[in-house]
Every structure is written in C-alpha cells, then in structure tokens.
Amino acid sequence: MAKPLTYLDYNATAPAKAGVADAIAMAVAQGGNPSSVHGSGRAARRLVEDCRAKLAMATGAKTSGIVFTSGGTEANRLALTASGRSRILACAVEHPAVTAHCLPENLLPVDTQGRLDLAALEAALADDGADTVVSLMLANNETGAIQPVAEAAAIAHAAGALLHCDAVQGLGKLPIDLSRLGADMLSVSAHKIGGPAGVGALILAQGITLTGTRAAGGQEQGRRPGTENLAGIAGFGAALDHLAAGLADLDRQAALRERLEHALAPDAIIFAQDTPRLANTVCVAMPGVTAETQVMAFDLAGFCVSAGAACSSGKVQASPVLLAMGVAPDLAATAIRVSFGQETTADEIDAFAAQWKLLCQRKRAA
Amino acid sequence: MSQVLDQPATSTTTPDLDFGFSKPRAETRIVVAMSGGVDSSVAAALVAAAGYETIGITLQLYDHGAAVERKGACCAGQDIHDARNVSDALGIPHYVLDYESKFRQSVMDDFADAYLRGETPIPCVRCNQTVKFRDLLATARDLGADALVTGHYVQRIEGAAGPELHAAVDPSRDQSYFLFATTPEQLDFLRFPLGGLPKTETRALAEHFGLPVAAKPDSQDICFVPNGSYAQVVEKLRPGAIEPGDIVDRNGTVLGQHKGIIHFTIGQRRGLNLGNTDGKGEPLYVVRLDAAAKQVIVGPRSALGRRYVHISELNWLGDAPLGTQPIRAAVKLRSTMAAIAATLTGDGQGGAHVVLDEPEYGLSPGQACVAYLDARVLGGGWITATADEPPA
Numbered sequence: 001m002a003k004p005l006t007y008l009d010y011n012a013t014a015p016a017k018a019g020v021a022d023a024i025a026m027a028v029a030q031g032g033n034p035s036s037v038h039g040s041g042r043a044a045r046r047l048v049e050d051c052r053a054k055l056a057m058a059t060g061a062k063t064s065g066i067v068f069t070s071g072g073t074e075a076n077r078l079a080l081t082a083s084g085r086s087r088i089l090a091c092a093v094e095h096p097a098v099t100a101h102c103l104p105e106n107l108l109p110v111d112t113q114g115r116l117d118l119a120a121l122e123a124a125l126a127d128d129g130a131d132t133v134v135s136l137m138l139a140n141n142e143t144g145a146i147q148p149v150a151e152a153a154a155i156a157h158a159a160g161a162l163l164h165c166d167a168v169q170g171l172g173k174l175p176i177d178l179s180r181l182g183a184d185m186l187s188v189s190a191h192k193i194g195g196p197a198g199v200g201a202l203i204l205a206q207g208i209t210l211t212g213t214r215a216a217g218g219q220e221q222g223r224r225p226g227t228e229n230l231a232g233i234a235g236f237g238a239a240l241d242h243l244a245a246g247l248a249d250l251d252r253q254a255a256l257r258e259r260l261e262h263a264l265a266p267d268a269i270i271f272a273q274d275t276p277r278l279a280n281t282v283c284v285a286m287p288g289v290t291a292e293t294q295v296m297a298f299d300l301a302g303f304c305v306s307a308g309a310a311c312s313s314g315k316v317q318a319s320p321v322l323l324a325m326g327v328a329p330d331l332a333a334t335a336i337r338v339s340f341g342q343e344t345t346a347d348e349i350d351a352f353a354a355q356w357k358l359l360c361q362r363k364r365a366a
Numbered sequence: 367m368s369q370v371l372d373q374p375a376t377s378t379t380t381p382d383l384d385f386g387f388s389k390p391r392a393e394t395r396i397v398v399a400m401s402g403g404v405d406s407s408v409a410a411a412l413v414a415a416a417g418y419e420t421i422g423i424t425l426q427l428y429d430h431g432a433a434v435e436r437k438g439a440c441c442a443g444q445d446i447h448d449a450r451n452v453s454d455a456l457g458i459p460h461y462v463l464d465y466e467s468k469f470r471q472s473v474m475d476d477f478a479d480a481y482l483r484g485e486t487p488i489p490c491v492r493c494n495q496t497v498k499f500r501d502l503l504a505t506a507r508d509l510g511a512d513a514l515v516t517g518h519y520v521q522r523i524e525g526a527a528g529p530e531l532h533a534a535v536d537p538s539r540d541q542s543y544f545l546f547a548t549t550p551e552q553l554d555f556l557r558f559p560l561g562g563l564p565k566t567e568t569r570a571l572a573e574h575f576g577l578p579v580a581a582k583p584d585s586q587d588i589c590f591v592p593n594g595s596y597a598q599v600v601e602k603l604r605p606g607a608i609e610p611g612d613i614v615d616r617n618g619t620v621l622g623q624h625k626g627i628i629h630f631t632i633g634q635r636r637g638l639n640l641g642n643t644d645g646k647g648e649p650l651y652v653v654r655l656d657a658a659a660k661q662v663i664v665g666p667r668s669a670l671g672r673r674y675v676h677i678s679e680l681n682w683l684g685d686a687p688l689g690t691q692p693i694r695a696a697v698k699l700r701s702t703m704a705a706i707a708a709t710l711t712g713d714g715q716g717g718a719h720v721v722l723d724e725p726e727y728g729l730s731p732g733q734a735c736v737a738y739l740d741a742r743v744l745g746g747g748w749i750t751a752t753a754d755e756p757p758a
Contacts, residue, residue, distance in 0.1 A: 293508045296461050300395075300421065300509065362510060 006348045009304045010192075010280060011141050011169060011339035017194035019238040024196060027234035034228050035219060048228050051237030055201060058243050059167075059186060060177035065204035067223045068233055072168035072189035073097040075202035076135070078224065079164040079185040082210040085133040089124055089161075091116045091147065092324035098135045098166055099320075107324075113275035114145040114325045122155050129159025136163065138170030138181070142321045142337050143272035144281025146174065153182030162208070168192055168200070172246045173278045184208045190232065193246070194341075195239030199232030242342075249342045254279035256340065256349050263353035267360050271322060271335065280344075283322075285335040286356070289363050294336050301355050307336045380574065383416040383559050386524070387512055391417040396557070397506035398515045399498060400424050400452065400460070402445030404579050405560055406517030407452040408568050411575040412559045413515055414456045421509065422460040424449040425502060427469040427493075428590045451578045463505065465497055472496035474590060478603040481596070481628040484655030485732025488544070488701070489588055494518075495547040503555060513557045520545050521561035521741075522553060527685045529553045531743040536564040543701045546736040546746030547681045600628050611660030613638060616653070616669065624662050627655045633670055633728025640664070651728075671725030672754055675699065677735045677747030678717040684744040688712040695737040695744055697722070699729050705738050717747055725754070 007015060032044030048068070056063045069075045072095075080088050080101040090102040093114050099107065108124060109117045116136055125132060134156045139146045153163040165183035170176060172193035178186055185208060189200035202224075204210070210223045217225040260282055261270055269285040286294060291307030298305050307319075322332035338352065387394045398410040400422040414420040424446050446462055453460030473492045480487035498516070506514045519534035519541045531553055534540040548556065560568060572580035591599050601608055608626035615621055622640050624630065629637060634652045653670055654663040682688050689712045696705035697720060707723040720735055729752045736746035751757075 289508060290505075292461070292463055293505050296421075296423075296459075296505075297509050299461075300459065359508075363508060 004302060006303045006352060008338045008340050008344070008348070008352060009306050010341040010344075011144075011337060012306055013191045013197060014172075014194045014341055015343060016196070016235075017239045017242045019241065020195055020235045023238035024231045024235040027231040032230070034230065035217075044228075044230050047230060047234045047237070051233045051240065054237055054240040055188070055203070058171070058176065058240055059188070059203055060179055061186070061203045062206060064221075065178075065206065065208070067202045067204065067210075067220045068228060069200050069202055069224055070198055070229070071191075071200040072166065072187050075187035075189070075200050076164075076166055077101065078202050078210065078213070079187060080133060080135060082213050082223075083133045083162055083164070083185065084209070084211045085131055085162055087128065087132040088135065089121070089132055090135040091137065093140055093142075093145075093321045094135060094137055095141055095166060095168070098137070102135070110324055112326050114140055114143050114272045114321065115275055116147055116152060118148060118151055118155060121152055122159075125156065125159035125161055129156070129161040132156075132159070132161040134161050134163050136165055138165050138167040138176070139174060139278045139281075140272070140321060141169045142281075142319055142335075143283040143325075144169075144278035144339075145272040146170075146276045146278065149181045149183060153184075157182065169278065169281075172243055173250070173280060175247060178203060178205055190236035190239055193239045194242060196232050196235040199229050199236050201236075246342050250279045253340065253342070253344070256344060256346060257282055259346065260338065260349050260353055263350070264356055267357070269331065269335075271325065271327065278339075280340050282338045283335055284338060284356075285331055286360055286363075287331065287334055289359065290333050291336050294334075294359065297359050298336075298352075298355060303352050303355060305336050305338050305352075380415050380571070381412065381559075381563075383412050383418075383557075385418070385513055385557055392419060394513075395419045395421065395509070395511045396513050396515055397421045397423055397502075397509060397511040399502060399517070400449040401517070401585075402448035402452070402579065403517070403585055404572050404577070404582050405519075405568060405584075407449070407577050407579050408571045408575070409515055409517040409559050410452065410458065411456055411571065411577060414458055415575070420456070420458045421511070422449060422453040422456075422458050423502065423505070424460070424462050425465045425469075425497065426462055427465055427497065428474070429466060448579050448582065455576065455578060463502070465501060468501055469493070469497050469590075474599075474603060477596075478600045478607075480732045481600050482604060482607050482657060483732075484627050484657040486631045486730040487732045488734060489590075490544050491547055491734055494545055499548055499552045499556070503552060507555070514555055515557045515559060517560055518545060518558050519560050519563075520558050520743075522556060522558055523742075525685075531683055532561070533738070533741040533743070534561045539564065542738075542743050543698050543734065543736050543746075546734055546743060547679070548683070549681060550683060553683070597626070597628055609660050611662070613640065613662045613664060615650075616663060616665045621650075621664065627657060627660060627662055630655060630662050632730040638662075638664060667727065670727040670729075672727075672729050672752040673722045673725050674753040674756055675720040675722065675729065675735055675749055676713070676717060676751040676757070677720060678750045680712070680716055680718050680745060680747040682745035684739075688718060688745065690714065693744075695739055697738070698734075698736045699726055699749065700733055708737070710737055717750070719757070721756075 032040040034045040034048045052063045052066050076097045088102045089106050090098050092107040093110050108120050136147050136152050149165050156163040162184045164185040166187045168189045171188045184205045186203040191197035213223050271283040295307045318332045396413050396418045400406045410422050450460050473489050476492055477487050477489045503514050519539040521532040523530045523532050533542040610625050612620045613622040613624050630652045632652050648666045650664040653665040692709045692711045697708040698705045709721045711719045731749050733749050734746050735749050737744040
C-alpha cells in the first residue's frame with residue numbers, strides 16, 4: 001500500500017540534514033546546563049556557542065547579537081514586541097507570525113508580484129518614524145518573491161525607524177549578510193534548513209537592544225530567559241554545516257524550477273513569476289480545481305505539497321498573500337505551493353509535473 | 367435484502383462489502399464521508415476491511431467555537447478529531463475540507479429564512495442535497511474516486527432500470543426520508559453500507575473494529591443548533607428579523623401576543639399561553655403562520671386536517687417520470703410518521719399535487735413529502751401549500 005513519498009514541501013519544513021539527528025542525540029546524551037559553572041555546564045555551553053558562531057558566520061552577524069529562541073515565531077514576536085518602538089508597520093504578505101502583531105491599518109500594500117510598495121512605506125513613515133519598527137520578510141513563504149529589504153531598510157533608517165527582517169524562508173535559500181541587508185533584526189528558524197523544529201534565533205545588528213525581556217533568568221544576555229534548548233541548538237548547528245553546500249546548489253534548483261514551470265505551461269498560472277524569486281519555490285494555480293482538492297489528490301499519489309496556510313485542523317483557507325497581490329479569490333483558491341531543495345531530483349520534478357497534468361486532464365474530462 | 371451485504375453480520379464476523387466494480391478492490395478508490403460519529407466510522411471500517419482504497423473526508427461545516435459561544439477556538443471540534451483518530455486506527459488517509467461558507471450559504475441561511483417565512487425547515491435534507499451530495503461528491507470525483515460512501519441508514523439496490531433508493535432494513539434507523547432529494551446521478555455514485563444493518567449491529571461492529579468512537583452517543587440535535595435552541599441561531603443569522611405579533615383565531619380576533627412566529631410550528635399547542643382553549647373547552651393549536659402579518663393563527667384540532675398537499679422541487683427516482691397520470695403511493699409528510707396512502711400527480715412545473723386518502727394533521731410547509739412503493743423511495747418534494755379542499 002505504501003507509496004514512495006516525493007517531498008515537495010520544503011518551505012513547510014525541510015528534511016533533516018545528515019548529522020542532525022546524531023548531533024541531537026549526542027547533546028541529549030551529554031546533557032548539562034549551559035549556565036552551570038562546572039565542567040558539564042561548560043561542555044553544554046560549548047555546543048551552544050559553536051552553533052552561535054556558525055550562525056553568525058552564516059549571516060554576517062556578531063555572535064553577541066544572536067538570541068536563540070524557540071523558532072521563527074518567537075523570534076518575530078521578540079523583534080516586534082521588544083524593540084522599544086510602539087508602532088509596527090508590516091508588509092501585507094508577511095507570515096501570520098508577523099501580521100499577528102500588526103494593526104490591520106498598518107499593513108503596507110504590495111504590487112501584483114507581491115513586492116512591498118516602497119512609496120507606501122515612505123509615506124507611512126512620514127509622521128513618526130522614530131517610534132516605528134518596520135517588518136519585511138526576506139522572501140515570501142508562499143510565492144518565493146524576494147523583497148527589497150535593503151531599499152526598505154534605507155527608507156526606514158532615513159525616517160529614524162528600525163527594520164526587522166523575517167528571514168525564515170531566506171536562510172539557506174539566499175546568501176544573507178546582515179549589514180548588506182541593512183536589517184536591524186533578523187529572524188531565522190532551524191527546521192527550514194534541515195535542523196529540528198523548535199529552535200531558531202533573533203539576530204540583532206550591532207547597537208540594537210531589546211527592552212522588557214529581563215523578567216526571569218538571565219540567559220541569552222537577559223534577552224531570552226529560560227534554559228537553552230541544548231539538543232535543538234546542537235541540531236541547528238549540525239544543519240548549518242550544510243548551508244554552504246545548499247547555497248552552491250541554488251543554480252541547479254533554479255533550473256528545476258524553470259523545468260517544472262515549463263512542463264506545466266500552458267494550463268498553469270504561476271504567481272510572482274516576474275520578480276526575483278527563491279530558486280526552490282513555485283506557487284501555481286490549476287484553474288477549476290481547489291487547492292484543498294489538489295493537495296489531497298497529490299497526497300494520494302505520493303506527493304507532498306501544500307496550499308495556503310494550514311491551520312491546526314488541516315483545513316485550508318484562501319491565501320491572504322495572493323489576495324494582497326490582487327489575485328481574484330476564486331483563482332487564489334486554486335493555488336498550491338511546490339517547494340523543493342538540495343535533495344530534490346529532476347526525476348521527482350518530472351513525476352510531479354506528470355501528476356499535475358493528469359489531475360488537470362481529469363478535471364477537464366469531468 | 368441489501369445487495370451489498372453478502373452475509374449476515376454478527377459481533378465477531380465482519381460483513382464483506384462488494385460494491386460490484388469490475389476492477390480489483392485495491393485499485394477502486396472509495397471516499398467515505400466521516401462525521402466523527404459511530405455510523406460513518408463503521409462505514410469507513412467496512413470499506414477498508416473489504417480491501418478498497420479508502421479515503422476518509424470530514425467536512426468542517428461551521429465554526430465550532432462560535433457555535434458553542436467560545437472565543438478563540440480555532441478550527442476543529444471534537445468530531446473532527448474523532449474522525450481523524452478513527453482514520454488513524456484504520457490506517458486510511460483522512461482529510462478535512464473547509465465547507466463553512468458553502469454550509470452557511472446552502473443550509474444555515476436557508477434554515478433561518480425558512481423559519482422567518484413561517485415554515486419548519488429540515489436542514490439535514492438541504493445539507494445532504496447540497497454540501498454532501500453536490501459539493502463533496504464533486505470533490506470525490508475530482509480525486510478520481512469510484513464511489514462516495516456515507517453512514518446513512520438507507521439501501522441502494524441495483525434495479526432493472528438502474529440504482530434504486532430503498533429504506534433501511536431496520537425501520538427504526540431508516541433515514542430515507544432525509545435522502546429523498548438524492549438525484550439519480552448522485553445515487554449512481556453513492557454507496558450506503560449500513561442500510562442493511564440494525565443499529566445494535568453497528569455498535570457491535572464498532573467494538574469489533576476497535577474504533578475509538580464505539581461508545582460515543584448518537585447525535586440527536588441539528589448539528590449547528592446546540593441544545594435545540596434554534597431561535598437563538600436564527601436570531602444570530604438574521605439579527606432583528608424576529609418580530610413579535612398577534613395570536614389570532616381564524617376570524618382574525620386577537621387572542622394574545624407572541625414573540626415571533628419562528629417560535630411556532632403548525633400543530634403546536636405549547637407556548638401559546640392562551641389557556642389553550644377557545645372558551646368552549648376545546649384545545650387550540652397553531653393552524654397557520656402568516657409571516658407578512660406577523661400572525662400566529664390558532665384553531666381547534668379539526669382545523670388542522672389536510673388532504674391536499676402541493677410539493678415543489680420534485681426529485682423523482684421512480685422508473686418512469688411522474689406525469690399527469692396519477693399514481694398510487696404511500697407518503698411520509700414528517701420524518702417520524704408512518705407512511706399513509708396517497709395519489710400523486712405531476713404539476714408540469716417541477717412539482718406535484720398529492721391527495722391523501724385520509725386527512726393528516728399538523729402538516730407544515732418546509733417539511734418534505736416523500737413517496738414510497740413499499741420500501742422503495744419513489745421521490746419527493748418540499749411542502750409549499752396544504753388545503754382541506756381540492757385546489758381550484
């Protein structure tokens with residue numbers, strides 16, 4: 001009965017990289033509290049600091065600016081609630097982990113490709129930039145569209161605002177350099193690069209401090225109290241070892257993306273196709289077949305893809321990202337996300353394309 | 367007897383389903399509509415045990431959190447979790463479809479508007495007719511399924527002229543009244559593995575299969591109406607639409623006041639607060655509801671008798687279409703009544719005239735009139751008008 005699974009949902013979570021499970025198991029076996037003074041504590045501390053150093057290297061940050069969290073969601077929350085700025089501006093296509101902290105009237109519009117409207121940002125910052133933090137993602141989780149973060153950061157800084165960048169979908173899929181991006185804060189998550197879920201980090205540029213976080217223990221320089229997730233951080237570190245190889249594979253992934261989109265034409269509608277995108281992400285509509293039906297049909301055929309933002313019951317809602325791009329609700333309801341990675345082969349992409357066309361033909365015949 | 371059950375079931379032997387497809391069962395894809403209750407869970411278990419490729423689908427029909435007035439409850443109610451657990455236990459894939467907006471449009475809005483028109487609606491029929499057998503069935507076809515299975519207690523029997531809809535073997539469980547609107551095309555694609563079982567057998571099978579819902583109570587209420595307080599639901603769907611008015615006798619004499627016609631149904635005695643007599647010691651019943659005049663019209667029981675019924679949206683499952691040639695049948699005009707003898711004639715406009723041999727009391731527009739030939743469902747429609755004399 002069991003069919004081989006073809007995993008094309010890397011943006012939901014990436015398969016664990018080699019060595020990650022071992023690193024986690026070893027950290028659990030080793031134990032120790034990184035805050036302890038004794039030898040066991042020092043050994044645990046070493047694991048945490050190893051990962052911190054790798055992450056600093058990977059993002060062009062200082063190790064002192066790295067705050068480990070329970071993942072991207074907490075990193076975003078920390079950035080937006082502890083920045084010392086009371087007004088939060090966010091792009092309309094941000095992840096719910098960001099928009100949840102933003103008043104609806106403070107969501108900034110995007111163009112038809114899902115890119116932030118920089119003029120709208122500038123206008124919104126005209127009044128009180130000094131009390132504002134702007135949140136802009138590095139790349140969109142659904143369409144892969146890459147945002148003009150450096151430009152937005154320049155605009156924000158000119159107005160005295162801070163810029164937070166949710167780079168959860170960017171890490172490992174784009175080269176990241178904190179100073180080149182101009183971001184004051186950057187959120188990342190381990191499980192999107194083949195590490196474990198439940199660990200991530202908020203990365204602070206030099207001179208950026210958090211406020212109101214020192215309520216409990218003093219871990220992470222008081223910026224994130226609580227005993228560190230030693231096993232998770234060790235797993236994150238092991239996944240970071242593969243980052244350079246993953247970045248070196250991006251050209252091949254971009255070719256796979258072209259291959260897939262070419263195979264699906266002319267029936268498919270691809271979103272954000274006219275803007276720089278992640279090499280691994282295709283957001284594609286099959287007109288007439290709802291996304292939830294497609295996801296089921298692909299699953300039954302052994303392909304893991306996803307539709308919009310799934311909530312805990314597994315039900316699917318029309319994508320706010322596509323709606324913000326001006327896509328008609330009926331069409332948005334037929335869009336799925338295909339996202340792949342370093343382990344994905346051309347054969348898998350071809351098999352998926354064949355299944356996509358089969359489903360499309362079945363609908364036509366009905 | 368049902369054709370789908372090859373052998374009688376006991377608590378230790380599983381009835382083998384055979385849906386009669388020409389290809390191997392493992393290559394025959396069956397979607398099972400799973401509510402999370404014991405009936406559809408057993409239906410899924412039977413399909414899986416028979417070796418079919420079985421797929422469970424549960425419909426998210428309304429916001430459970432909102433229905434029970436709890437804020438912040440995202441998504442699934444207990445029933446969805448139950449359906450998922452049953453699917454896990456059976457080792458079948460399970461999906462949840464968000465049909466909230468479809469259910470709201472097709473079922474809940476219709477429910478509220480029918481009450482406000484002075485009718486007594488049956489939302490379960492509308493749900494079967496639209497959300498389940500139109501929308502879910504289309505999704506099952508899109509998934510490449512060969513059939514859609516539900517846990518309804520009805521039988522689909524292959525007849526000379528195609529599939530026929532029959533009442534369940536166990537009359538106490540029969541749900542054929544609620545499925546009268548199933549079209550021939552839908553019936554062709556549907557299968558009902560429980561129609562040949564008594565309910566006690568279903569429970570025994572649930573235990574036999576080790577289903578986590580074996581001891582779960584049967585659902586009684588309309589699913590989106592908690593505690594039977596349908597007036598609250600109508601008020602929420604149509605704020606301000608429930609208006610007070612007069613209770614009058616058949617001559618228009620005002621006898622009292624009411625808080626909204628939706629609180630009444632034809633044939634009702636309770637809640638009138640009139641002392642329930644007209645002064646001559648005869649009890650008073652609701653005989654008519656006038657939405658435009660906001661009136662509840664009351665009268666003696668004798669004023670409730672009706673022999674002439676008009677039905678609309680006729681769905682016909684008989685071998686020959688219902689035309690101007692009268693046919694004899696037994697009809698049910700409420701889900702709970704025993705069928706009574708009647709004559710049906712098509713009205714040429716998609717409806718039918720029904721003449722009952724004997725008057726029936728307490729017939730309400732919005733209810734269904736379903737015609738049977740013995741156990742076979744011939745068809746039915748929605749009651750739009752009733753009269754005690756032949757229509758002009």
